[in-house]
Amino acid sequence: xxxxxxxxxxxxxxxxxxxxxxxxxxxxxxxxxxxxxxxxxxxxxxxxxxxxxxxxxxxxxxxxxxxxxxxxxxxxxxxxxxxxxxxxxxxxxxxxxxxxxxxxxxxxxxxxxxxxxxxxxxxxxxxxxxxxxxxxxxxxxxxxxxxxxxxxxxxxxxxxxxxxxxxxxxxxxxxxxxxxxxxxxxxxxxxxxxxxxxxxxxxxxxxxxxxxxxxxxxxx
Amino acid sequence: xxxxxxxxxxxxxxxxxxxxxxxxxxxxxxxxxxxxxxxxxxxxxxxxxxxxxxxxxxxxxxxxxxxxxxxxxxxxxxxxxxxxxxxxxxxxxxxxxxxxxxxxxxxxxxxxxxxxxxxxxxxxxxxxxxxxxxxxxxxxxxxxxxxxxxxxxxxxxxxxxxxxxxxxxxxxxxxxxxxxxxxxxxxxxxxxxxxxxxxxxxxxxxxxxxxxxxxxxxxx
DNA sequence: CTAAGTTTGTGTACACCGTCCACAAAGAAT
DNA sequence: ATTCTTTGTGGACGGTGTACACAAACTTAG
Numbered sequence: 046x047x048x049x050x051x052x053x054x055x056x057x058x059x060x061x062x063x064x065x066x067x068x069x070x071x072x073x074x075x076x077x078x079x080x081x082x083x084x085x086x087x088x089x090x091x092x093x094x095x096x097x098x099x100x101x102x103x104x105x106x107x108x109x110x111x112x113x114x115x116x117x118x119x120x121x122x123x124x125x126x127x128x129x130x131x132x133x134x135x136x137x138x139x140x141x142x143x144x145x146x147x148x149x150x151x152x153x154x155x156x157x158x159x160x161x162x163x164x165x166x167x168x169x170x171x172x173x174x175x176x177x178x179x180x181x182x183x184x185x186x187x188x189x190x191x192x193x194x195x196x197x198x199x200x201x202x203x204x205x206x207x208x209x210x211x212x213x214x215x216x217x218x219x220x221x222x223x224x225x226x227x228x229x230x231x232x233x234x235x236x237x238x239x240x241x242x243x244x245x246x247x248x249x250x251x252x253x254x255x256x257x258x259x260x261x262x263x264x265x
Numbered sequence: 266x267x268x269x270x271x272x273x274x275x276x277x278x279x280x281x282x283x284x285x286x287x288x289x290x291x292x293x294x295x296x297x298x299x300x301x302x303x304x305x306x307x308x309x310x311x312x313x314x315x316x317x318x319x320x321x322x323x324x325x326x327x328x329x330x331x332x333x334x335x336x337x338x339x340x341x342x343x344x345x346x347x348x349x350x351x352x353x354x355x356x357x358x359x360x361x362x363x364x365x366x367x368x369x370x371x372x373x374x375x376x377x378x379x380x381x382x383x384x385x386x387x388x389x390x391x392x393x394x395x396x397x398x399x400x401x402x403x404x405x406x407x408x409x410x411x412x413x414x415x416x417x418x419x420x421x422x423x424x425x426x427x428x429x430x431x432x433x434x435x436x437x438x439x440x441x442x443x444x445x446x447x448x449x450x451x452x453x454x455x456x457x458x459x460x461x462x463x464x465x466x467x468x469x470x471x472x473x474x475x476x477x478x479x480x481x482x483x484x485x
Numbered sequence: 486c487t488a489a490g491t492t493t494g495t496g497t498a499c500a501c502c503g504t505c506c507a508c509a510a511a512g513a514a515t
Numbered sequence: 516a517t518t519c520t521t522t523g524t525g526g527a528c529g530g531t532g533t534a535c536a537c538a539a540a541c542t543t544a545g
Contacts, residue, residue, distance in 0.1 A: 064539055065493065091532060103533080104494050112532060175395075198461070224462060225477050228452030229445075236448055241418070257445050260484030284510055285522065311503060323504080324523050332503060491542070502531070508524080515518070 061099060070108040072098040077119040081172040088168070089116050116172075121188035123173035127162050128191030131200050134158035148211035151204045153258050156230045159197070160254040163234035164247065170238065173197075174231065201227060214265060222265055229261050230254075281319060290328040292318040297339040301392040308388070309336050336392075341408035343393035347382050348411030351420050354378035368431035371424045373478050376450045379417070380474040383454035384467065390458065393417075394451065421447060434485060442485055449481050450474075 066072065076094040091112040092102045109115040134154045140147065163170040189196045195203065202223045208214040214222065236242045237250050245253075286292065296314040311332045315322045329335040354374040360367065383390040409416045415423065422443045428434040434442065456462045457470050465473075 064495095065541075069493080090530090092530080101495050102531095103496085103535095106533075107493050221473055221476075224453070224456055224473065225449075225480055228456055228477060229449040229480075230452070231455065232448030232450070232452030233444070235451070236444055242444060253441055253444065256441075257448060260445055260449075260481065262484070264480030264482070264484030284524095285512080289522080310501090312501080321524050322502095323506095323525085326504080327522050487545085489542100489544075491540105493538100493540080495536105495538070497535085497537100499534085500532090503529095505528085506526090508526105510523075511521085513518100513520075515516100 066098070066100060066104075069098060069100060069104060073105055073108060073115065074118055074122065077115055078122050078169075081119050081123060082166065082168045085168045085171040086116060086120070086175065089119055089172070091115060118188070120172050123166075123169040124189035124196055125191060126166070126169055127159070127173050127197045128189070128193075128195060128200060130162045130165075131155050131158040131197060132191045132193055134161075135200075144211040145213045148204070148207045148213050149262060152201075152208060152226070152262070155201050155204050156226070156258045156261070157251075157254065159230050160234055160237070160250070163238050164250065167238040170234065175235075198223070198227070218265060225265060226261050229257055233257050286318070286320060286324075289318060289320060289324060293325055293328060293335065294338055294342065297335055298342050298389075301339050301343060302386065302388045305388045305391040306336060306340070306395065309339055309392070311335060338408070340392050343386075343389040344409035344416055345411060346386070346389055347379070347393050347417045348409070348413070348415065348420060350382045350385075351375050351378040351417060352411045352413055354381075355420075364431040365433045368424070368427045368433050369482060372421075372428060372446070372482070375421050375424050376446070376478045376481070377471075377474065379450050380454055380457070380470070383458050384470065387458040390454065394454075418443070418447070438485060445485060446481050449477055453477050 061067075073094045076097040077089045079097075080088045080090065080093060089112070091105050091109075094115065095102045095105050098104075105115065109118065131154070134157060135151060138147070138150050138154055142150070187194060191197075191200070193200070205214065205219065205222050205226065209216055209219050233254060237245060237253075242250065242253075281287075293314045296317040297309045299317075300308045300310065300313060309332070311325050311329075312322045314335065315325050318324075325335065329338065351374070354377060355371060358367070358370050358374055362370070407414060411420070413420070425434065425439065425442050425446065429436055429439050453474060457465060457473075462470065462473075
């Protein structure tokens with residue numbers, strides 16, 4: 046198998062003195078997040094995370110039933126990071142504006158944060174949102190949420206709800222609207238981080254992103 | 266490694282009598298396409314295709330420099346299949362309508378075909394369009410095109426050009442418009458085949474697809 | 486405070502994968 | 516008929532995930 050990214054991790058993790066590790070699950074998870082950060086989901090190798098934690102491969106099975114479960118945990122962390130980025134972008138929005146404008150600005154902020162996150166952390170982004178294969182899903186717990194307790198998709202849903210409340214979107218158009226919005230923004234994110242738009246500079250991609258969000262706003 | 270899909274291929278491929286195979290490259294490619302069809306890009310394993318061709322693993326290296334090259338060839342075939350599906354959908358369009366309507370119908374047909382192809386052949390779809398990792402690209406030759414000589418992305422671009430010619434899209438909105446349209450349709454395709462909309466029945470997903478295309482048409 | 490029990494890390498082993506190397510069989514060219 | 520080139524074979528190496536038996540350390544009962 047050709048190694049995806051990770052060079053063999055030249056840092057011997059300071060062989061621990063105790064037989065027990067202390068918090069191995071956390072250490073494995075952190076290593077997994079690190080691998081996902083620069084290499085995406087495929088780079089999260091069970092053996093590599095144990096190596097980085099200074100432990101024998103099978104030790105991982107005391108904390109994760111399989112590689113898949115480890116990956117789901119890493120994914121939850123990545124989702125949480127994405128949710129945090131969105132919440133941060135929402136928090137800086139000026140609140141002294143008409144409700145319609147405010148609601149629209151919130152939706153825009155979420156889309157913008159999504160695209161920014163994809164570019165700033167492509168590995169985590171892909172881990173969070175490119176479910177890729179198998180059903181994934183897994184636990185719906187708060188592990189994948191941000192400070193508000195909502196995961197990225199719920200944040201988008203709530204923002205679109207506010208769009209309806211503010212009168213900026215007809216209630217008849219509400220059902221499944223979040224899927225339409227998500228489709229557009231997610232597709233562009235992929236185009237930019239691993240598609241034909243890969244090399245695009247941040248400024249152009251931001252402009253294109255705003256155009257895309259315009260399209261969604263007009264067309265929803 | 267947990268096998269992705271393929272059970273060990275219970276068909277011994279009728280051990281050939283001749284030392285030479287005849288057309289091994291074709292046989293490997295066909296096996297690769299088959300694997301991609303039910304299992305996506307990750308299921309295209311070099312050893313498995315050689316097994317199916319009744320040949321030793323290393324034989325593949327006489328025809329493909331690496332697994333990656335084999336996968337790119339499979340991908341080209343998948344792109345070609347997608348292009349064919351689009352051309353087929355374009356061919357049945359009624360031509361006795363105003364140019365504006367006709368141009369719009371062409372864009373809609375391409376989007377619809379894209380979504381249909383994703384649902385009908387999710388494995389090939391993912392192989393063709395989920396570049397996933399590494400730069401891919403590879404050769405731009407006619408291997409990935411349909412009968413018209415255009416690959417899926419070129420078909421979309423041409424359709425949007427006709428939109429401008431017919432006056433249905435302001436020339437100032439033309440640049441990069443295909444990326445916006447592609448983003449939306451591609452995002453929805455992913456949502457349907459491997460995202461939260463996975464179980465959705467064909468009727469609902471078609472309706473949602475048409476709504477998405479409405480959105481693009483209005484918002485472009 | 487010792488003895489039993491449970492948790493957690495270790496060692497060994499297997500099947501899969503991609504890829505490199507040396508070699509042999511068959512066809513093509515001289 | 517001899518040489519050259521193409522194409523398939525055999526064996527090996529390092530990578531992966533994972534199953535099983537075992538040992539070390541912490542936890543709890545008596």
